[in-house]
Every structure is written in C-alpha cells, then in structure tokens.
C-alpha cells in the first residue's frame with residue numbers, strides 16, 4: 001500500500017503531517033505544518049506537490065489560518081478565511097485543484113454563516129479530512145477504469161507472459177494525491193491483482209519528479225520500474241517497448257486540452273508518431289469547464305536555478321538566460337482517452353466533458 005502523502009494528526013489543535021518530497025529519495029522525512037505560512041511555503045517549494053495533494057494541503061492551510069480567530073467575531077473569521085484563500089491560491093497557478101479546494105472551503109463556510117464561528121471552524125477541518133477520503137475513493141475508481149482500459153487495448157510488447165509495459169512522466173502517483181495516485185492507480189491495482197506490469201519512468205527535468213518520486217514510490221511498492229532520461233522516450237517507443245503512456249494532469253480545459261508537467265507534450269507527440277495510446281488520468285477536480293481551451297490555462301514559470309543548478313551544482317554558465325515553464329499543454333487531438341473517476345471519456349471531448357458535468361435527470 002502506498003504511503004500517506006498528507007494526513008491530519010490530533011484534534012482541532014493538531015497538525016497537517018506531510019512527507020517532505022524535496023528530500024526524496026534520499027530521506028523519508030515528515031513535516032508537521034502548524035500555520036498557513038508554512039503551508040504556503042510547502043506548496044510553493046514542492047515539499048507537497050501534484051494537483052490533488054496541493055488541493056488537500058490548501059484546505060488544511062485555510063483551517064490553520066482560521067482556527068484561532070475569536071469565536072465571537074464572525075467578521076474577523078471571514079476576513080481571515082478570504083485572506084488565507086487568496087494567499088494559498090497565490091502559491092501555484094496551474095493546478096486547478098488548488099482553487100477547487102479553496103472554493104469548496106469558502107462555499108462550505110458561506111453555507112453555515114448562521115452557525116457560531118467555532119462550529120464553522122470545526123466544519124472546515126472535517127471537510128479537509130473528508131477530501132482525503134474522497135481522494136482515495138476517486139483514485140481507486142480511476143485505477144479500475146484505467147486498468148480496464150489498459151487491458152482492453154491491443155498490446156504491442158506484451159503477451160500474457162510478458163508484462164504490460166507503460167510509460168509515465170513526472171509523478172501522478174500516490175505522492176501526488178492523498179495515497180493512491182491517478183496515473184499510477186491502475187498500476188497499483190494491476191500489481192494487487194497479480195497482473196504483470198512494468199513501468200518506464202521519465203526522469204522529468206528539471207526537478208526530477210520521475211526519478212526522485214515515481215521511481216521511489218514504485219520501488220517501495222515492489223513494482224518493476226525502469227528509469228530513463230527524458231530524451232530516451234523516443235527511442236524506447238521506437239523500439240516497441242511501450243504498450244501505452246499514462247500521465248496525470250494539473251488542469252483539463254473544456255475541449256479536452258491537458259496541462260501537465262513540462263515534457264508531457266513531447267511524450268504525447270511521440271506516442272502519436274509511434275502508434276502508442278496516450279491516456280490522461282483526470283479526476284473531475286482537475287477539469288476546468290470555465291476554460292474553453294488549453295491556451296487559457298495559466299502556466300507557472302519557476303526560477304532559473306532549477307535549470308542551471310538543479311543537481312546541486314552549476315551546470316550552465318552564470319548569467320545565461322533561462323526559460324523555465326513548469327507545465328505544458330497537450331492539445332486534445334493527442335489524447336486517446338481521459339480516465340476519470342466517473343468513466344473513460346473519448347473524443348470528441350467537448351461533448352464528452354459536457355455530458356460528464358450535466359446532471360442526469362434519470363429517475364426524476
């Protein structure tokens with residue numbers, strides 16, 4: 001069973017305990033977060049990362065900000081709530097789950113304005129904890145749909161004796177969610193069910209989430225994993241080693257365009273060239289129906305040192321200009337299917353996504 005990325009420890013005066021992912025794979029160390037400033041810093045510096053995990057962390061962050069506001073001063077509580085939501089939302093712009101979680105907490109508070117402040121504070125903590133349980137359910141459902149999809153497609157490399165071989169980019173595993181992951185959820189399920197599976201992992205420059213985090217968590221779970229550098233993906237696909245690509249996402253636009261870790265677009269283009277299906281595991285909390293297409297998704301740019309000194313030593317000349325976008329957008333035409341907790345969506349995505357978000361009238 002994958003480790004828990006984040007959990008609440010203690011009662012209302014407890015702490016949000018999370019794995020400090022910047023230290024992996026060298027050290028498995030937990031960080032106890034007690035205030036909103038530390039939570040903001042943890043999200044900003046990728047101590048906690050991955051779209052669903054960031055959302056959960058932000059929900060706990062809001063609670064940490066408001067838990068000590070005076071019980072008899074609603075105005076002070078509300079001002080702190082809104083300030084914390086704006087502040088946490090400023091940590092990272094691309095993953096829509098962050099804003100989804102913050103809005104959910106704000107809506108919850110707004111729906112209970114008639115209650116005393118301490119009761120609303122308690123509700124916020126309960127809601128943040130509930131997000132962990134829901135995330136586990138969502139990821140397991142994505143795992144079921146994802147595994148079914150992987151097993152249904154024609155295999156290029158594998159037979160019943162040879163493992164089903166998938167390639168993934170970045171980390172959309174347990175450590176990007178509460179526990180099970182999105183893109184890696186089908187892999188964990190396959191392993192649980194004794195289905196032979198093998199994962200090729202892109203190293204994922206510049207911050208090496210593939211090497212440091214995905215390779216680590218799969219190895220911990222005893223799942224066969226082969227690490228490659230990003231520029232090897234074309235060769236392994238050309239050699240026919242890959243049955244399917246599966247990645248996560250930070251935001252899916254209403255037309256099915258997908259923002260994910262920088263480098264995903266290249267992998268998608270390669271997959272099309274080599275006839276390899278390209279699947280995106282997308283919880284509905286990562287789908288942004290407000291944005292018509294992917295070019296409207298805000299893309300985070302991070303500091304130059306991640307590129308010039310990413311390995312702890314300088315690997316580029318001092319003063320060189322650097323462009324460091326943390327995400328790219330894969331146009332929907334490269335996406336074979338979006339795997340959500342509510343089912344597998346196939347093109348045309350505008351229609352499929354509209355149907356997904358249209359409340360059914362069945363039984364009314």
Ligand code: MRU
Nearest residue numbers: 049050051172176182248249261
């Ligand atoms: O910068 P990161 O490490 O937060 O980027 C993470 C990704 O790109 C993941 O693929 C995405 O958030 C999906 S996580 C289920």
